[in-house]
Amino acid sequence: MVLLESILIPVATLGYCSGFAAAYVVSGHSTDARQFTISKGEPLPYVHDSTTWYEASTRPVKNLEDWIDLEEGLAFKYLLDNIAPGGTNTKGCRDGTVIASPSKAFPNYFYQWIRDAAITVQGIVNEYRKSEDLALRDIVDRYADMQAEIQETFNPSGSFATGGLGEPKFMVDGTPFTGSWARPQRDGPALRALTLMNFIRVVNQTNPELVTLQWINKLYNPDLAANSIVKSDLEYVSHHWDAIGFDLWEEILDLHFFTALVQHKALVQGRDLALSLDDHGAASWYDGQQVALKRFIKAEFWDGRNGHLKAYQHTPYRSGLDCGIMLGSIHGGHSDLYPPWSDEVLASTQMFINQMQNLHPINKRKPPYYPEDERLRGVGIGRYVEDIYDGVRTSEGNPWFLCTSSVSDIFYTAISHFIDEGEFHITRTNRPFFDRLHPAGRAKLGRVSSGDSDFRNYLQAMFTYADSFLNVIRYHTKADGRLSEQFDKYDGFQRGAHDLTWSYGSFLMAVDKRQTARRGLFGSKY
Template sequence: MKKVQPQEQLDWASEQKRFCVSAMLRAVSATTLVKHRPGLGQTIRPVRGSILASPEMASYDPKPDYFFHWLRDSALVADALREAIEDETLEPSGVEHLVDFVAFSLKLCRLDGPTFLRQGGYPEAVEQSFQQHLRPRAEIGAIVGDKILGEARHNADGGLDVMKWGRPQNDGPALRALAVMRFFALDAFRARAAEAALTLLRYDLDYTLSHWRLPCCDLWEENIGFHYHTRLVQQAALAEGAAFLAAAGDAKRASACAKAASALLAALDSHFDAEDGVYRPRLPEDGLNASALRRLDIAVVLAAIHAGRRAGPHSVTDPKMLATFFALERLFEEEYPINQGRPADRAPALGRYAGDSYFSGGAYYFSTLGAAQFCFLLAQAAAEGEEIAVTKESRAPLAAILQTPAAALPQAGKIGEALAEAALRRGDMYLATVRRFTPASRELSEQFSQLDGAPTSADNLTWSYACFVTALAARQRAAKAMGDARVS
């Protein structure tokens, strides 16, 4: 098989992956760090099992304060740690981090607002400038029962977040359920934490069962509604949870999960825009203007990755998903100056959506690495013989990946080997772009500027590091499936 990427870049990617694992670990059980928030009169000392979204001591000065344990981010990072253990980038003792993560997460599931208030958790000495950002006592007091699982984030000491934020967020429990089920592949984890993990899994699946019909805040924590990303990871968690619980002898809960997963799969189809041939990130609703309704959003592509769907509707092989991915490529190729005039061996840097105004509104590492992982997953699927349908939606995307005229494409089932090679090569082109905009320090921020590629927004975003690890793990599996021994 012909060489799809220079060995030098594979070597760089391997070194960067090791750096990313080390950088992630700075945010995991960061018990030596102390975060002071004078405006709230808070001092936060992380406890074991917590995972910081960023270990930096920023306070919107101008870098954002991400010194929190986000349910979503922590689940993605924990899953990346599992990947690193499986491919031996992280030593086997790293399983302790997963055990601690489960124990900490269980404690969070058992929090409630009234107890938090009685124990003096609500800040009293709050500076005037912070008053506008403080959640009312009544809102904290209303956090009872399973409402705690809809909290977007917690302080890393295990306390409630008292700041106003986008709530509820219902993707976190689903993503955590998916991660925890994957932990069971590790013998050492099962030996240490099987019972606790099963209890946590039931918390997360029960919450998802109770809330999948309800609107919530989106992946970007900006809008309340019915969101493609949330729905797809919920569907995946319930579908996989049904099989997992059935094997564990929990037939009643398994049946409920399977029924809800089927309903969610049908609901996801309603996000398809037949006119433009793409999946939309949210459904039409009152007050949503036409431009917002027709928005393209990388959250759709990330949903397919986070859900881990190997084939079929709403996976990387779905013609409609391929069309959405292709449309996002073209969007950012045209919108970002850093994508203009780039070398032929680099793919475009990707952001979240057109018109993004958060900090630089630029490219994101997790978006661009997500595109790389998408391509590697597609390569693996093609190499393993999954049917890749050539339809009116997928013809142009497949032609672009294969670098062939659309009219020359054969029918489904005849492009597997060629597509595997081409998709792996396309993923490598995204890695080349990430390399181009990775500083000499190897540190990954949240964004890099669409104007000049300079790091912006939060420094050392743990999610950025996790995305690099999972993208490289996906490449390794794709290369193995293709019979390629040159694995980073």
């Protein structure tokens, strides 16, 4: 079954009503596939001339490059070790289970979180897109089967019809976790829907002969009963986005930036999928809800007084800066709604880095290996300034590997976007970020186009800056390439759950974005 490239699913081929125009645009945004595209422009030439003010480390550092190549393979292996079937750490797990960590005590992370699993499998889908390895496709299919069962499992958050899709985690055999927990959490259904909608697109592009009516119906069936996996999640998101829940750190009961962004992106992509399957009633409903949600996000999460985004609608005892802002932009930002290259995200990321720089004593040590300028030196990034979770109990928060990777991810993605656009703008909002890149700390307001020498200077400085956060991860990675949840704020040794799946996944995602940015900046030569 061959699907048309211009739409998600060929409605005529599947037996549904045809007539969907490829140019169809509803209020909101079209489906965002930027994270899986390669820069279309020619690589920026590597040139030093009299106008070049950025001369240090303008090429990828060789030994960092070698480490990334090695760690990428190890991280992917360790990530697969946490997925059943076949994972070495998944004894007793049902097929399709993604464990958060093999750690069973101090702390016990031997569960499957809806959020963590969806983000992890999104990375598997991305790897399948590149390799077309059918073993990876099988992992995603088994994950989908497992999630279909979990959706129907009665749990402390309710039944399938009464809010059970907001349950955050399950046992590794698919049974409900019945202990006390921070529930509900409303990001999981959106992330699961995004992962499986991307899976539909990727299979359509790589192996269209594998797309069958039965396979599509399992994932999205236009039937009004809404019993298929993706449609069930979209219905949950569209009816609950304005209801409070716990954040991705499972601590604050509120409305959250991360949750809202992934919900919005899911509704936009869900609208497009519903239209391609001639499910016009659902498409109209999802579109109306994404418009309302976008309006809410714009109104509630920008702190104009302090010049940064805030992670929660109400933050009476927190600054509002939080790694969830970067993660929200990475997984949910798109088009003009807080993507990584937006003024607000770049400004917020730099302000967050400034907070973290002085918060953790380990950040005062300059890691070896990497000769970056002090102003472009990365630091370990934690969850938020007020954090007191040390990986086992409450005392003092530490830097997290996944948060440190997320900074690199933001910057690499922004670089690729600016290259694609051939320009960027330095504004009053994002100027503190560009000041950090400028050798004199005085970025000039205005448009910077690809024909300007400063265009290359800024982007190469940004690349070095992004690399320096991966270098921090390198410094704290074990000799065998393993990553835990955190590293100690004083001595730098790993803490918390060992072999955290999300630590590996976030690193791999950042490296994937780096490859695209590197190709655009330096071409295939380096």
